[in-house]
Amino acid sequence: MRLLVALLCLLVGVSLAAPKKTDAQIKEQRTALKKLESDLAKKREELALIETEEKGVLNTLSLLDQNLNQTRIYITELSKNEALVQKAVEQLSRDIDSLDQKIAVRKEAMKKRVRKLYVNGRYSDAEVLYQLLTQKGNPERQAYWVHHVLNEDRIQVETLTSMVQERDEKKRSEEEHLAELNRLRTKKASEEKGLVNQVGSQEKMLLSLKHDKAMQQRALQEFERNQKVMQKLIEKLEEKRKKEIEAARKAEEKRKAEAARKKKQKEKEKEKKVVEKPKKTIAGSVKGPKCMPLEGEVISNYGLQEHPVLHIATRNLGVEIRGKRGQSIRAAAAGTVAMVAEIDGRGPSVIIEHEGGTYSVYGHLRSIRVQEGKEVRNCEEIGEVGDIASLNGIKLYFQVSEGTQTVDPLQWLKSK
Known part of the structure; x- marks a missing residue:
């Protein structure tokens, strides 16, 4: 039993x-x-x-x-x-x-x-x-x-x-x-x-x-204002970078002068070998491999074209790539996270500074997994695609600037 x-x-x-x-x-x-x-x-x-x-x-x-x-x-x-x-x-x-x-x-x-x-x-x-x-x-x-x-x-x-x-x-x-x-x-x-x-x-x-022509005009003005905001951000980052380079140059000159003074005082002492870090240049293409930040259809190209939603002629500073819920955004190349912010027209965004004063921008992110100052590797995950501040669904806004000059991101990705 x-x-x-x-x-x-x-x-x-x-x-x-x-x-x-x-x-x-x-x-x-x-x-x-x-x-x-x-x-x-x-x-x-x-x-x-x-x-x-x-x-x-x-x-x-x-x-x-x-x-x-x-x-x-x-x-x-x-x-x-x-x-x-x-x-x-x-x-x-x-x-x-x-x-x-x-x-x-x-x-x-x-x-x-x-x-x-x-x-x-x-x-x-x-x-x-x-x-x-x-x-x-x-x-x-x-x-x-x-x-x-x-x-x-x-x-x-x-x-x-x-x-x-x-x-x-x-x-x-x-x-x-x-x-x-x-x-x-x-x-x-x-x-x-x-x-x-x-x-x-x-x-x-x-x-x-x-x-409505008046509404179209207001929309165009908003679009251009958002473009100017983005350009101002890049200009500020580039100005900051140049100041850092100048400060590093002065510090290096001061270090060399101090080293020369000590050498004269201690001629018998063995000169120590100084390993110098390579200097940054003001502009130029980033070296090393590049990575497509999001796999998907390109729905808006770089340059002058008709806006897919507004149906008015606009000049795009970057490209837009269609995404799906949950997809990860990856760093297009190795670099340092220069900014994490909510940007007008782009929503939650990440800007990465690459070697040589090149900047890549990632907009409309649903979530962000990096902080300012963080070093990122090529293809490293930085966030998740979203639709915040987007006019037409889930997508990634991707922009590349060499110095303060924007370039076609898709062509930049192909360059060596």
């Missing part, structure tokens, strides 16, 4: 393993949903603020696009959660059916036992106990069988009670999961309806932009 009970417990444990694993996945997915809901709420607050205040055209378009992307992601996560909860409900339903069958079988056995006791009384059990206690043999084995006979009915009742309790717990869990499933489906339907409205708002604004 003990072996039977142990086997039953093992089977129950196996049956519980799958629901527990699914419940852990549901909990993890629920946490991810809460994070998305928080991010989405912030974006929608920003969008609501735009409706009450006069904001820039590019800023408005960017927030509309971010809201669309966040809503799409949120709906996808809702669908994943819905599938997991549905799976859990189906598993619980199967477990409950199985337990109902086992409980029915055990109840029928209990009925037969009660009927037998009613017909025969407890005499048969008493007779068995008397024989066990009076017969010769191993005392320990006799005690085991006496205990077994006395506890057989109690074990049967306890096992049945345990199965009924387990069945009730699963039924409660099933009801909770069904309620959650209904909430998820209601939320998903609401978000899908809202997505249609958001798409309509974006299309309406883009249509207005296409035909």
Whole structure:
């Protein structure tokens, strides 16, 4: 009987393993949903603020696009959660059916036992106990069988009670999961309806932009202002670099003068060999291997062309590369992180200084994994692609400047 009970417990444990694993996945997915809901709420607050205040055209378009992307992601996560909860409900339903069958079988056995006791009384059990206690043999084995006979009915009742309790717990869990499933489906339907409205708002604004010359002019002015901000940042970094070079040069001259003075004072002392670091040049191409910062379609090239969203002629200082959620951004070449900042029109950005006064810029990052002053290797991961301050989805803005002069990033990547 003990072996039977142990086997039953093992089977129950196996049956519980799958629901527990699914419940852990549901909990993890629920946490991810809460994070998305928080991010989405912030974006929608920003969008609501735009409706009450006069904001820039590019800023408005960017927030509309971010809201669309966040809503799409949120709906996808809702669908994943819905599938997991549905799976859990189906598993619980199967477990409950199985337990109902086992409980029915055990109840029928209990009925037969009660009927037998009613017909025969407890005499048969008493007779068995008397024989066990009076017969010769191993005392320990006799005690085991006496205990077994006395506890057989109690074990049967306890096992049945345990199965009924387990069945009730699963039924409660099933009801909770069904309620959650209904909430998820209601939320998903609401978000899908809202997505249609958001798409309509974006299309309406883009249509207005296409035909409204005044709006086009404001958008162009914002675009050019953002370009100037980027150029000013590069100019400041280059000015800082030149000052550092000049300071290093003066320090080197002072060091050499001091060394010459000490040499005259100590002519008999052996001259120490001084290893000098190579000087930086003001401009020039970075040496060494280069790396494509993001694998994806180039959706906007360097130079003068029609803007893909604004549909007006613009001069691009860099290129835009289409990305996917979760993709990593890599350093295009070895260098030092010169700046980590939120840049107008580019969102969270990283600027890396390379050998010879070359700078590479990475914009629209969702997350940044480097700090200012950090040395980075060629192809080292520096962040994750995103859509912050983007007008057309998840992408990387990539720019290269030699000194203060921008160059075509794609051609620069090909250069030796």
